[in-house]
Amino acid sequence: MNQLLKEVRHNPLLWLLAFVPLVFAAAKLRPDEHTLLFVLSVLAIVPLATLLSHATESVAAKTGDSVGGLLNATLGNLTELVIALAALRAGQTTLVKASIAGAIVTNTLFMLGASFLLGGLKHHTQEYNRTSARTQAGLLFLATIALLIPSAVSGADAVAATFSQQLSVGLAVLLIVAYGLGMLFSLKTHRELFASAEYADAEEDPPWPLRLALSTLAGVTVLVALVSETFVESVQKAAEAFGMTPAFVGFIVVALVGGAAEMASAFSAARKNRLDLSVGIALGSASQIALFVAPVLVLLSYVIGPTPMDLQFWPGAVVMILIATLTATLVTNGGRSAWFVGVLVLMVYLVFAMTLYLLPPRVQ
Numbered sequence: 001m002n003q004l005l006k007e008v009r010h011n012p013l014l015w016l017l018a019f020v021p022l023v024f025a026a027a028k029l030r031p032d033e034h035t036l037l038f039v040l041s042v043l044a045i046v047p048l049a050t051l052l053s054h055a056t057e058s059v060a061a062k063t064g065d066s067v068g069g070l071l072n073a074t075l076g077n078l079t080e081l082v083i084a085l086a087a088l089r090a091g092q093t094t095l096v097k098a099s100i101a102g103a104i105v106t107n108t109l110f111m112l113g114a115s116f117l118l119g120g121l122k123h124h125t126q127e128y129n130r131t132s133a134r135t136q137a138g139l140l141f142l143a144t145i146a147l148l149i150p151s152a153v154s155g156a157d158a159v160a161a162t163f164s165q166q167l168s169v170g171l172a173v174l175l176i177v178a179y180g181l182g183m184l185f186s187l188k189t190h191r192e193l194f195a196s197a198e199y200a201d202a203e204e205d206p207p208w209p210l211r212l213a214l215s216t217l218a219g220v221t222v223l224v225a226l227v228s229e230t231f232v233e234s235v236q237k238a239a240e241a242f243g244m245t246p247a248f249v250g251f252i253v254v255a256l257v258g259g260a261a262e263m264a265s266a267f268s269a270a271r272k273n274r275l276d277l278s279v280g281i282a283l284g285s286a287s288q289i290a291l292f293v294a295p296v297l298v299l300l301s302y303v304i305g306p307t308p309m310d311l312q313f314w315p316g317a318v319v320m321i322l323i324a325t326l327t328a329t330l331v332t333n334g335g336r337s338a339w340f341v342g343v344l345v346l347m348v349y350l351v352f353a354m355t356l357y358l359l360p361p362r363v364q
Helices: 001-008 010-031 036-064 063-088 093-122 130-155 161-189 210-242 247-260 260-271 275-303 314-333 337-357
Strands: none
Touching: 001 010, 001 247, 010 314, 036 210, 036 247, 036 260, 063 093, 063 210, 063 275, 093 130, 093 260, 093 275, 093 314, 093 337, 130 161, 130 275, 130 314, 161 275, 210 260, 210 314, 247 260, 247 314, 247 337, 260 275, 275 314, 314 337
């Protein structure tokens, strides 16, 4: 605990933790002040993301970058899962689908590209385990196919709504099985193929004790989920005040804020020349959302939702997910990176962001 307090005292960014109780107080006292709640939520999520980043790096130092990346992706995606479950109970399946698609694209392009850029600005070239990257990209490509098929066959006249729902349930089960087998392959049967590339950083701080790191991970994850709920409730109204379109908010803003904790960990690891951890967080989080979170939401929609949810996304989202997957597969094939590779990946993401901001697609 002393190490945690010392970190808070010496890191000015963590002083923003004072905004966490302010968010909860404002949500109780001023629930209609959406713009205020939006700003406070963002200010509260930033230090929580920083704290989660440090705790995750400490766990990764004990368990290795492969397990550390998986742990960070899982904890980070709990936020998206909690938000999606709340929207699912309210019957807002369109919002759920937009958040899923946006999280996949944001993690694949923005998080990965920014990690390459930030790490490359400090280190001339960086290396990472391309076997791990290619495996995650392959899983993501599988999920993209599963999302593409329902949208592709939906235009046929003979396709009924019941068929789309039955197909989505079957695909959800297949994706969950594929995700489980992928974890078995990478963490058990062929674990030696996923060893991290060696790194050295003289400036790296000593890791926290494992018990403190795990306790911090658990506590901060809960706080991030609670603050994120307030953020999502206020973001639509605040977006109108800032002149942002609903499509841009759902696909870009919510995904960026929801993934702030994972991004902080990925960016910090890249700067410390631990690109294996960064790539594992970015691609691992994207594939986990596509292969596990989305299918679980489809199955749970039959239990907690007023109407069942399917895997039929609007065409623009499917195209963006497919392009993001192909981009990640292309840039991670060599196992080496430099800052300009990150620029190229970020440019693809900015093309999507600009398109959604100026001409949002019609969500079906």
